Amino acid sequence: MSYMSTLRAFAVSGALMMPGAAWAQQVEINFYYPVAIGGPVTQIVEDLISRFEAENPDVKVNPIYSGTYSETISKALAAFRAGQPPELAVMLSVDMYTLVDEGAVAPIERFVETDEDRAWLEGFMPVFMSNSQTADQTWGVPFQRGTTVFFWNKNMFEEAGLDPDVGPQNWEEVVEFAGKLTKRDASGNATTWGMQVPSSLTSYWLLQGYVAQNEGKLFELSGDQTYFDSPEVVEALEYWVSLAHEHKVMKPGVIEWATNPKDFFEGKAAMITTTSGNLTNVKNNAPFPFGVQILPEHKKRGAPTSGGNIFIFEGVDAEKQEAAFRFTKWLTSAEQSAEWSIKTGYIAPREDAWETAAMKTYVEEFPEALVPREQIPFMVPELSTYENQRVARVIDDAIEASLTATKTPAQALADAQAEAERILRNYRN
Amino acid sequence: MSKLSRLQSQATPWLLLLPAAVLLATFTHIPAVTTFINSFYTTPRGARPARFVGVEQYQSMLADPVFLAALKNNAIYALGTVPLAIGLSLLMAIIVNSSIRGRALLRMSFFLPTVLPMIAVANIWLFFYTPGYGLFDQILANFGFSSTNWLGSPNTALPSLMLLGIWKEAGFFMIFYLAALQQISPSLAEAAALEGASRWYYFRRIVFPLLMPTTLFVLVNALINSFRLIDHVIVMTRGGPDNASTLLLYYIYNTAFRFWDTAYASALTMVLLAALAAFSFIQFGILDRKVHYK
The missing domain is CATH 3.40.190.10 (Periplasmic binding protein-like II)
Incomplete structure (x- = not known):
């Protein structure tokens, strides 16, 4: 908690120095993410966030490294029960029922408004969505899957x-x-x-x-x-x-x-x-x-699927949830999905990510990366x-x-x- | 003395106690009482609020194979580690209390395991126990033993953790024994020597009884630690295989923070508290009377 409040204090003092207009409009959101693999994950996440913030100056994302997957859900649920949940977190897709049962996460459909939003949501491969949907709603957005x-x-x-x-x-x-x-x-x-x-x-x-x-x-x-x-x-x-x-x-x-x-x-x-x-x-x-x-x-x-989805939490302002949704959508769109997959080794869960130029070049250099994808038709x-x-x-x-x-x-x-x-x-x- | 100043003099001690009392109440007493109360309810989940169920949580414990396994494992762990750790620490204290060469180095090396954090030690020992190319298997291979899956077999997982526990704890208890040994007046040894007592007789009839207060103190601490220290379980086996190395506190942690069944975890916590309270009572209430204090 003290780490979070320090972060907040920093963010506020930073915001105070900015011109009044920007200060009034900027929405700040906290993003919990676990690290379950080797490699400079923290650096990759921070790099992605700084690019998102450059494109969306009205949103400030605080990346918070939250340990392993099980530590992340423990921390996020404890924070939720204490009335201060993060706006969004990467947690195991299979913990969906636990999170829904707690009433801790918001259905993604609530934020989907435009045709572009709908096209984005329909772009995920069905097998990765089956761990993300229940009761006719989508609760988690496929992000780092394996x-x-x-x-x-x-x-x-x-x-x-x-x-x-x-x-x-x-x-x-x-x-x-x-x-x-x-x-x-x-x-x-x-x-x-x-x-x-x-x-x-x-x-x-x-x-x-x-x-x-x-x-x-x-x-x-x-x-x-x-x-x-x-x-x-x-x-x-x-x-x-x-x-x-x-x-x-x-x-x-x-x-x-x-x-x-x-x-x-x-x-x-x-x-x-x-x-x-x-x-x-x-x-x-x-x-x-x-x-x-x-x-x-x-x-x-x-073969089974595995890995983490992005969840948007209840118990925060609608304005913040909307900002969290915008960040989620950006992070899981074709370009970023391909980049994340190339840098970490996770499977990009969208068909269009595999069509990007970056992904095509990567697969040519390292054909083994195609093996997990070959398995997709057989996955449960x-x-x-x-x-x-x-x-x-x-x-x-x-x-x-x-x-x-x-x-x-x-x-x-x-x-x-x-x-x-x-x-x-x-x-x- | 005026009324006001009398009030003041009565209030002063309470005010001085207040900071400590607030801290104790906030972090010890209130949580303990809340835990006790929660153990009679169900776990609230989303739309379903907590419901009073009486002693149902305690009843389900009796039918819970993992709880029974954890209880049995913890009993084995305590019975196996406590006497050995105490015996070893006493032996080490006697060695480093004698005037041998390299005494400072020996003292330091005996004490070193205590200084290291348990998490770090457990990760190092994880390598020691690696089947095939870990330290133990490499040494044993020289004597013709085949590779052993130390942490992956139900027969060796708990003893492997116990060995680490003894190694980690003994150095700490050695310090207490060393301090106690140095309190014993050398004139006693001289007198015993004059009377022609053997060294073993001197130890058994003079040194050991004089060390009893220390032994009691160490015993209480060792027993509490055997229920309290689970870092190595988390790092090395996570209670496996098939709960062969699950200790009580680890099971409580899993139930509360992985399964989120806080009510059942509360009931389990009360059992642990009751067990620890019973030990303390036996030790201080009964053994204490038999201990010789100077």
């Missing part, structure tokens, strides 16, 4: 006698390739694992990929129903667990998000699944040629329910219990479904 992709070490493929330019295309091939790629020392301990899938924190996200490939689904888009114990989900988790326990081609136990790419760089893992946000990281740090592709299929292709919305963090934790616990062999997948998922049912029961009419 998916999961598949990486492999080309050198190791050659050593194992595999074609280094072709990754595994289905579940069976993953097992087969991973078997060839797993290396063991004289006493039988693995020195390189064929395949690694991260399983600490938000592991439901990776399970969701397997579930989509198995033609199942984890939840209902209404946000009040989950299908954790359905046969498709159980099979999907059984397949994941079998990589470690039955086929012994994946490190047993829980695999950390952070060490997973590092294991890949160190040659401890030959193939990994991770977020598309790691594309630039792998490009800069892998000391060997690597391949990247969309996730292998089973009954069909499939990320798990999102009421009390999302709690429900996500329940399914994460079930995955961890299965991977550590504390419970069978069927048992763990049945327990998780019962717990999710207990939580979500209250939200059904």
Whole structure:
């Protein structure tokens, strides 16, 4: 809070020095944003804001770095409850139900007036909108979105006698390739694992990929129903667990998000699944040629979306909300969307952003950037329910219990479904 | 003395106490009472205001597997870390109290873990525990052990956190023991030596009883810390895998600030407060009578 009030004090003293007319008209808005990836994100955000302010001299945007995604929603909701919400914040798209249920965010349609506004709102790809809309209203604007992709070490493929330019295309091939790629020392301990899938924190996200490939689904888009114990989900988790326990081609136990790419760089893992946000990281740090592709299929292709939307808060003046909307619209229009995608590695969620000159040049230089986009037709919305963090934790616990062999997948998922049912029961009419 | 000046002399102490009282009330007493009251209501969400439900929150705790796991983990954590940390700190204090070479260096190195912030230490230890190429696995590989997923297996996650806890805490308690050891008059040791008492007998019958007030103080602090310090849980395991390393306070934090179920978190907080109050009562009310003060 004191940081915010200092910022305000600065802004006010700055405004006082300006001529009277500008002071009377300028609207000041606070913008919370988390940083979930590497790179000079703060600098990119501040640069974008200064250009917006140059084009819109009547609006002043205060960028406020707010930690991780979960810290951002904690801070924003605490501020909202205290009656001083930020005008807008970048938060996980899947926290939509939580925010709507709190009455904390405003529907975007309220600010859409002109045809140009409507064209802008309709320009987002449908799959990214499915985590942003409920009750016939749009609550979040797709901003920094991602998916999961598949990486492999080309050198190791050659050593194992595999074609280094072709990754595994289905579940069976993953097992087969991973078997060839797993290396063991004289006493039988693995020195390189064929395949690694991260399983600490938000592991439901990776399970969701397997579930989509198995033609199942984890939840209902209404946000009040989950299908954790359905046969498709159980099979999907059984397949994941079998990589470690039955086929012994994946490190047993829980695999950390952070060490997973590092294991890949160190040659401890030959193939990994991770977020598309790691594309630039792998490009800069892998000391060997690597391949990247969309996730292998089973009954069909499939992968979940992920990432953050921009939300406009209730509980502030209409004039400020309007300024926040103008900033949101500017930040997510084709040009800025393309620029943000190029500089950070997130997927631009608009078709027209991919048509910009800047994006076309970038893709020519770095064709791997097209891989996440190739996956868009197969994407399903990320798990999102009421009390999302709690429900996500329940399914994460079930995955961890299965991977550590504390419970069978069927048992763990049945327990998780019962717990999710207990939580979500209250939200059904 | 006039009425006014008598009033003044009565008001002065209250006025002097006022700043501290206001601070204590604002940040300790009022929140504690509010928490107690909130634990009997549901969490207000948007359109649905809080509703009085009596002891329902406390009842649902008994059916909450994560709460029970957190309680069990915390008991193991306390029982495992407190005696070991105290024993180790006493041993270290005795070593650095004797006149050995490089004593200052040894004292400093024993105390160093205490100076470092827990968050920083946890991040360093995160590397120690990395499977395959972390410090522990690299050392153990020399003896033919295969790589262990220390933080990613339910059997080793909590013990890994406990080891860090002991290492972090022992140095701090050593300082208290060192101060207490230096208070013990050397004439006692001389007298014991004259009587022909062995060093172990001297420690057991003279030094240890004289250290009891310190031991009690350290015990209370160690026990409170075992419930209070969760920074390393957040950094290293986030309570996983499958809640194998979830401690009570971490669960409260998750419930309150990630799940936003503030009412249930209030009820959990009351349980934690009650447990800590009970410990303090046992220690100061019962053990205190058996402690020898000079």
